[in-house]
Structures are given as structure tokens and as C-alpha cells.
Amino acid sequence: MPGRECYHCKQWVEEGEAHDCWTTTESALTRDLSEDLQEAYQRLREAATEFGEQRIYASHSSIMFSRKSCYFFVRPKKSFLEVCVFLGRTVKSPRIRRAVKSSRSKMAHLLHIRHRDEVEAPLTDWLLEAYEQSDALALKARKAAASTRRKAAPAKRPPARARKR
Numbered sequence: 001m002p003g004r005e006c007y008h009c010k011q012w013v014e015e016g017e018a019h020d021c022w023t024t025t026e027s028a029l030t031r032d033l034s035e036d037l038q039e040a041y042q043r044l045r046e047a048a049t050e051f052g053e054q055r056i057y058a059s060h061s062s063i064m065f066s067r068k069s070c071y072f073f074v075r076p077k078k079s080f081l082e083v084c085v086f087l088g089r090t091v092k093s094p095r096i097r098r099a100v101k102s103s104r105s106k107m108a109h110l111l112h113i114r115h116r117d118e119v120e121a122p123l124t125d126w127l128l129e130a131y132e133q134s135d136a137l138a139l140k141a142r143k144a145a146a147s148t149r150r151k152a153a154p155a156k157r158p159p160a161r162a163r164k165r
Helices: 026-030 035-049 123-152 160-164
Strands: 003-005 012-014 055-059 062-066 070-076 081-087 098-101 107-113
Touching: 026 035, 026 055, 026 062, 035 055, 035 070, 035 081, 035 107, 035 123, 070 123, 081 123, 107 123
Parallel strands: none
Antiparallel strands: 003 012, 055 062, 062 070, 070 081, 081 107, 098 107
16 A cells, blocks of 8 residues: 655554644543552643643643643653753752743743652742743743844935935
């Protein structure tokens, strides 16, 4: 039978068959996790949904939690959940594996979760802080980018006819 192997997901796609390997679901990303990791993810999701209205969706290999912009995401791995929390400050903690600047106003904090019991303070406090600040930080970054563009724009010169006089 004619067909092809998808370059991204290596799945065999029959000729004429619709295929979109970039579309995924939350359940597809968590289905193969161990019981401990599934429980940890459920606890993380429950904690986040208690904060208020938001959008939770799967994108590529991550599960995103966002208001107007993403305030944290979970990337399920075989032996842990990689959690990335976006805060407006740098947090120093043994739980944080790495903190990197992700935009003009946000720091991305990466940590690993291996068990449900790890989803407690201070992690839940950081998630709540990220939730509450996400819209303000996104607005601050947009304003900073706009002011930089205005400063970098060259001064307008008068038309050639006006200069010759």
C-alpha cells in the first residue's frame, strides 16, 4: 500500500489519510506515566484549577496552563514531571533545578516532580504567584518591547523637496 512515514512522529500514514501529529491531548501525554506520576499530575492540575478561570491544553509534548499567556507548563517524562513556572523574580530554592530569563519580565523556573507529596508549598505558592501575576507580567513585557521599538526607530527626515529650500 502506498503511504509515507511521518517525519516527526514516525507513524505510518496511508496515502490520502489525514494526519496531524502536532495535535495531542492531555490524556495522550499522561496515559503512559507511572501511577505515582499520574497522581502527581492530577494533584498539580487540581491545585491549578483552584486558582480560577484559565485554559488548560496540550501543545506538542507539554500541558500548558494559561490565562492570557502561559503561567506554567508540565512536560511529562518517563521518570518525572518537568514543571516550568514563569515568575517576575528569581527564586532561590533547592527545589528549583534551573532559573533562566525567558522574556524581559519573566524568569522560567524548572523543577522536577516525582510524587504527589511534592505538590505542596512552596510549589503551590509559586504557582499561585505566577497565576496572579501572569497578565501583569505579559503587559509589562509588551510595554517594554514597544518603548524599545520607539527608541530604536530612526528619526523621520523631511521630504527631499523641503530639504532643498
